[in-house]
Amino acid sequence: MTLKTTLNRRRFLGTTAAAAGLTLATPAILRADDDFPSRNISVYIPTAEGGGADRNFRAFASVWKDKLGTDFEPGFYPGASGRVGYELYMGKAEPDAYNLIFGNMGPEVLNWAMQAPSFNIDDYLYFGRVDTDPGALFVGAESPLQSLDQIIETAKTRPLNVGTSRMAHPASIGVLSLGEATGAEFNLIPLGGGKNTVAGAVTGEVDFSVLTSGTVISAGDAVKTLLVFGENRVGAALDDAPSMNDAFGTDLPEMLSSRAFGIHQRAVDDYPERFETLTSTFAETFEDPALLESYIAARGTPEYLNYGGVDDCAAFKAAMLELGERYKPLLTGA
Amino acid sequence: MGDTAALLATAFTDTLGYWWIIIPTIFLGLIVGGIPGFSAANTIIILLPLTLAMELQTGLVFMVTLYCAARMGAGIPAILVNIPGTAGAAATPLDGYPMTKQGRGQQALAMSFVASSIGGLLTTLVALAAMPLLARVGFYMHSVEMVVVMLFGISLIASIAAQDMLKGLIAGFFGLMIGAIGTDVVYATPRGTFGFLELYDGVPLIPALVGLFAVSEAFIIIEKRVILTAKGEAAMRNPTWHATFEGISIALKRWWHIIWTSMIGLVIGVIPGAGAAIASFVAYQQSRTYSKTPELYGTGHAEGLIAPEAANNGVTSGTLVPLLVLGIPGGATAAIMLVVLQFQGVSFGPSLFMSNPEVGYGMFMAMAVAYLLMFLTILPLSRYMCRVTTVPTIYLAPIIISFTLVGAFVPREYMFDMQLALAFGVLGYLARRTGYHVAAILIGVILGPLLETYFMRALQKSNGDIMTLFSSTLGNILWLCLVASLILPAFLEWRRKTKTEAAA
Numbered sequence: 001m002t003l004k005t006t007l008n009r010r011r012f013l014g015t016t017a018a019a020a021g022l023t024l025a026t027p028a029i030l031r032a033d034d035d036f037p038s039r040n041i042s043v044y045i046p047t048a049e050g051g052g053a054d055r056n057f058r059a060f061a062s063v064w065k066d067k068l069g070t071d072f073e074p075g076f077y078p079g080a081s082g083r084v085g086y087e088l089y090m091g092k093a094e095p096d097a098y099n100l101i102f103g104n105m106g107p108e109v110l111n112w113a114m115q116a117p118s119f120n121i122d123d124y125l126y127f128g129r130v131d132t133d134p135g136a137l138f139v140g141a142e143s144p145l146q147s148l149d150q151i152i153e154t155a156k157t158r159p160l161n162v163g164t165s166r167m168a169h170p171a172s173i174g175v176l177s178l179g180e181a182t183g184a185e186f187n188l189i190p191l192g193g194g195k196n197t198v199a200g201a202v203t204g205e206v207d208f209s210v211l212t213s214g215t216v217i218s219a220g221d222a223v224k225t226l227l228v229f230g231e232n233r234v235g236a237a238l239d240d241a242p243s244m245n246d247a248f249g250t251d252l253p254e255m256l257s258s259r260a261f262g263i264h265q266r267a268v269d270d271y272p273e274r275f276e277t278l279t280s281t282f283a284e285t286f287e288d289p290a291l292l293e294s295y296i297a298a299r300g301t302p303e304y305l306n307y308g309g310v311d312d313c314a315a316f317k318a319a320m321l322e323l324g325e326r327y328k329p330l331l332t333g334a
Numbered sequence: 335m336g337d338t339a340a341l342l343a344t345a346f347t348d349t350l351g352y353w354w355i356i357i358p359t360i361f362l363g364l365i366v367g368g369i370p371g372f373s374a375a376n377t378i379i380i381l382l383p384l385t386l387a388m389e390l391q392t393g394l395v396f397m398v399t400l401y402c403a404a405r406m407g408a409g410i411p412a413i414l415v416n417i418p419g420t421a422g423a424a425a426t427p428l429d430g431y432p433m434t435k436q437g438r439g440q441q442a443l444a445m446s447f448v449a450s451s452i453g454g455l456l457t458t459l460v461a462l463a464a465m466p467l468l469a470r471v472g473f474y475m476h477s478v479e480m481v482v483v484m485l486f487g488i489s490l491i492a493s494i495a496a497q498d499m500l501k502g503l504i505a506g507f508f509g510l511m512i513g514a515i516g517t518d519v520v521y522a523t524p525r526g527t528f529g530f531l532e533l534y535d536g537v538p539l540i541p542a543l544v545g546l547f548a549v550s551e552a553f554i555i556i557e558k559r560v561i562l563t564a565k566g567e568a569a570m571r572n573p574t575w576h577a578t579f580e581g582i583s584i585a586l587k588r589w590w591h592i593i594w595t596s597m598i599g600l601v602i603g604v605i606p607g608a609g610a611a612i613a614s615f616v617a618y619q620q621s622r623t624y625s626k627t628p629e630l631y632g633t634g635h636a637e638g639l640i641a642p643e644a645a646n647n648g649v650t651s652g653t654l655v656p657l658l659v660l661g662i663p664g665g666a667t668a669a670i671m672l673v674v675l676q677f678q679g680v681s682f683g684p685s686l687f688m689s690n691p692e693v694g695y696g697m698f699m700a701m702a703v704a705y706l707l708m709f710l711t712i713l714p715l716s717r718y719m720c721r722v723t724t725v726p727t728i729y730l731a732p733i734i735i736s737f738t739l740v741g742a743f744v745p746r747e748y749m750f751d752m753q754l755a756l757a758f759g760v761l762g763y764l765a766r767r768t769g770y771h772v773a774a775i776l777i778g779v780i781l782g783p784l785l786e787t788y789f790m791r792a793l794q795k796s797n798g799d800i801m802t803l804f805s806s807t808l809g810n811i812l813w814l815c816l817v818a819s820l821i822l823p824a825f826l827e828w829r830r831k832t833k834t835e836a837a838a
Contacts, residue, residue: 049379055673075747079535080517080524087531115522142473161795167521189794190520192787195669199606199662203472206795220682222661299676332521 036274037070037098043261044093044101046085046108048078052194052214056259057102059298060130063291067281074102081166082108083117090119095264097274105129105316106212106257110168113324114332125268126260126317127275128282129308133301134230135171135255136213136238137178138223140202148226148247151208155184163191163200163209167331171210173323174229174244174255176330181248188331198223212257213238214301230254233303253319258306260313279309341691342462345699352395352700353707359396360708363403368411368419370544370741374404375666378674390678391696397674398700401667403708405610405650406450409643413442414722415561415734417548421539421780422610422646425618427547428773429631429638436634437566439723440573443716444581445636446643451709452589453596453644455702457651460600462698468652469659471604474808477792481803482812483602484785487615489820491774493622494632498769505770509778512537519787520794532750539611541751542779544738545758546765546772552731552738553763561730562723570724573717581716584636591637592644595621599645603652606662610646611780617645623819651701658686658694735759 043061047053054076061072077085082103093099105126112121137148145151145160154160164172167190179186191200194215201209202222216225217237225238227247231254232238244252261282268275285291286307295302308316324331349356366372378385378397385393408419413430426446433442461468475483491506492499515526516536527533555561562570569577585592595617602613621641622631631638653665661682663669672682680686680693687694722730742755762772796802804810 049376077746079531081522083522084531084534091531111522159797187794187797189791191791192519195663196606199472199656199660202660202662203476203606205476205791218676220661222682297677 036271036277037068039098040071040073041068042093042099043072043074044085044089044099045074045076046078046082046089046101046103047076049076052212053102053104053259055298056130056300059294059300060285060291062294063288064281064285067284067288068277081111081168083111083115086124087118090117090124090264093264095266095270097263097267097271097278099264099267100278101262103260103262104257105260105313106170106255106320107166107168109317109320110170110173110324110331113321113328114168121321123265124262125265125310126262126313127268127279127310128261129306129313129316130259130261131301131304132230132254132306132308133212133214133257133259133304134228134232135169135174135210135257136216136225136229136241137171137175137208137210137227138201138216138219138225139208140204141222141224143201143204143208143224145208146224151226152182152184154207155179155186156182159185159187160207161189162186163197163206164188165194165197165211166190166192168324169210170255170257170320170323171212171229172331173327174252175210176327177229177250177252177255178227178244178248181244181250214257214304217301218299230256234301237301253323256316258308258316260308260316283307283309338695341695342699345692345695346703348391349395349696349699349703352392352703355392355396356399356700356704356707357711359399360403360704360711363400364407364410364712366400367404367407369744370411370417370419370548370738371540371744372404372741373420373667374401375670376745377404378667378670382674385674386677390675390680390693393674393678394693394696395700395704397667397671398697399704401671402454402647402650402701402704405647406447406454406708406712408646409446409450410443410719412547413446413639414439414720415548415730416551417734417738418543420610421543422614422649423642424543424547424611424776424780425614425642425773426639426646428618428642429633429635432632432634433639434720434723435562435566437562437569438577438634439570439720440577440716441581441584442634442639443719444578444713445585445639447709447713447716448582448585449592449596449640449643450647451705452585452592453599454647454650455705455709456593457596457600457603457648458698458701458705460597461604461651461655462695465655465659468600468604468655471601472606472656472660472662475605476806477788477795478803478806478809479812480605480788481785481792482809482816483612483616484781484788485816486619486819487612487781488777488785489816490615490619490622491777492820493619493628493823494771494774494777501770502774505765505772505774506778509775510782511778512542512775513779513782514786516783519783519790530750532746532748532754536783537779538742538746538751538754539780540745541742541755542758543776544742545755546762546776546779548734548738549755549759550762550766550772552734553759554766555727556731558727560724560726567724570720573720575717578713578716582713585640588636588640591621591640595641596644596648599648599650600652602645603649603665604655605652606656609665610649612784613645613649614642615777615781617641620819623823628823647705651698654697654701657682658697661686 077088089101191197197209197211198219200206225241228241229244366377408423409426411417412423412426416427416431418424430442517524598617599613618641621637622628653668656662657668663672739752742751765772
């Protein structure tokens with residue numbers, strides 16, 4: 001028996017359609033190339049261009065790109081305390097390890113505790129912590145309140161207005177913990193961003209402010225730092241202010257902002273080799289002295305550089321969610 | 335004193351030596367200021383690698399010149415084709431564009447350049463002389479006082495609505511409602527976002543601005559051959575130097591108007607977080623209130639153009655004061671300058687004039703020189719710029735729509751913003767066709783969120799006590815001024831009528 005196959009138009013179109021369908025239906029993983037990364041990596045940044053995250057990202061990426069062998073393309077998606085950037089990343093970016101997010105695990109994770117996002121928060125994970133920056137309490141240079149004792153004493157007689165970048169911020173929780181520890185009363189006033197929070201304290205709009213200490217340092221001698229919600233790693237740059245635990249004998253965790261790279265959980269599951277490449281080169285970046293130079297050149301605070309891997313980030317994320325749940329009534333006015 | 339004068343003289347002559355960077359930057363600034371969505375701030379960011387590579391003084395001169403030129407440039411399309419390049423120029427077309435339609439675009443441009451240059455130069459010198467004093471303004475203008483300042487701007491809705499109060503107020507309240515879209519300022523709870531993520535941060539200003547003004551204007555002008563009246567077209571076909579000198583002369587005759595409206599800009603500029611949009615609306619409102627001919631505002635009246643232009647350039651000098659004296663940037667561009675100069679090792683704050691006096695004085699001198707050179711370089715161009723108005727609308731309307739849609743996209747790079755600009759364009763078109771004033775809508779969109787921010791902050795600080803709005807002396811003085819500025823026009827009108835009747 002001889003099978004004779006002729007390729008007529010109907011068969012050609014049918015075969016082509018079947019092949020195309022099969023190709024499209026094939027899981028992306030089977031079409032994966034092994035030479036990751038073969039193109040630039042897109043990074044979603046949920047804050048505005050030109051801000052602290054931008055500077056931090058550029059300083060880190062300038063060294064990491066050489067380890068990874070490709071360049072990074074940042075995209076800035078600010079809005080609603082970082083929510084816009086995360087929603088876009090989770091909703092629109094392909095989960096193929098070529099799309100990362102560079103966020104702040106402190107305030108941005110706290111946000112999820114206040115208002116759940118449209119996606120499952122376990123659908124992404126942070127895999128590379130770049131820095132940890134403790135919150136700080138500071139007054140304007142001309143403020144009548146020039147010491148911590150004065151603040152506590154006054155706040156026991158009347159509630160003091162405290163400027164904060166946004167309600168759901170580790171530094172806000174820091175000042176609420178201070179109130180719990182001392183019996184002082186504080187009234188949080190969100191001033192919308194670090195610049196306005198510094199301005200609020202300097203001009204007397206509020207009695208004092210709390211903020212990520214990196215931003216407080218850059219405010220220079222217009223402000224005076226009185227307390228750090230964590231370890232003071234920079235000494236005189238924060239006016240040698242004591243840590244909260246040292247000053248009041250508390251046993252609180254550090255109230256940190258912490259910038260980190262995140263990725264879709266699905267990308268980790270579907271492309272384990274790519275994820276391994278990302279995490280290993282990320283770790284190598286920290287061993288390169290060029291990173292420190294890059295940070296100093298960008299006027300960053302190199303003392304805050306603090307490597308953290310997947311487990312460190314997961315622990316941080318969980319701790320922030322727990323803190324958020326605990327302080328939710330105070331931070332949401334519920 | 336002698337040392338300071340010597341420092342200033344040196345800074346001035348040194349800055350003049352940078353003419354080779356100032357002049358090209360003026361043209362760059364005029365272009366980026368004129369294109370909606372672009373601004374000095376995002377241009378400095380785009381050119382960050384270049385700016386950071388420049389030596390300190392060159393970078394300083396470049397940034398300051400770009401800042402001033404972009405502010406002045408924003409008024410050009412606002413006057414010629416009803417497209418405010420930035421929110422700070424939103425009040426400019428109210429009288430600038432009617433002048434253009436009457437064929438007086440060249441005069442309008444010349445008036446705008448004179449008002450901007452003199453306003454900018456004068457406020458630079460005042461800021462320099464009274465810096466320590468001006469820096470204190472921020473110490474007294476807190477949320478309570480700012481609520482009243484916002485109400486000055488918002489009360490302009492009532493002035494605009496004078497011809498048809500009901501429609502004007504409806505448009506204003508509609509704008510305020512649009513301004514309330516987005517997450518609330520305290521707890522970040524989304525309101526009226528219709529599920530659009532892109533609206534979580536509120537309605538973006540540039541798409542609203544270009545949509546309401548420019549896109550709707552493009553829909554309107556397409557029904558005509560050219561945007562000019564027949565008489566205006568004849569004048570524009572053969573522009574002469576005479577028209578430029580006439581514009582200069584009209585502006586110079588109103589020197590006092592330029593001075594006091596630019597001072598409004600300076601004072602608002604030194605308040606951290608306020609800005610050019612507030613200043614230009616407040617200046618326009620005040621100018622109209624104390625005018626002998628308030629009924630001419632909105633019809634192509636010289637004072638109505640001079641006031642916002644002088645004020646928004648006054649803001650430019652004002653924003654430098656808190657930056658230099660307190661280390662607090664007064665606006666977005668000043669914030670970017672802070673980042674760049676910190677990268678160069680400059681520490682801002684009270685000690686700046688001791689540690690880096692050349693930077694402190696240099697910034698003001700760069701501004702003064704930039705305004706001087708800008709005046710000389712741009713003024714002759716008004717004769718040629720105004721020719722754009724003679725382009726037939728079949729070409730002009732698509733160009734306007736294309737430019738504005740790109741402008742709507744640029745600040746956030748969302749396709750959504752282009753769609754939003756078109757939606758606002760349709761809304762603006764319907765409003766114009768049915769006699770609702772788009773400027774009243776826009777004032778609500780721009781000032782509504784700011785009013786809410788300051789109002790909520792004042793209430794939060796006082797644990798919800800509404801009487802806090804009358805708790806400060808300065809605030810109460812401002813309240814009295816506000817009431818006076820609302821009552822005064824009606825009183826003056828009544829007195830005029832009484833006099834006329836008595837004379838008859």
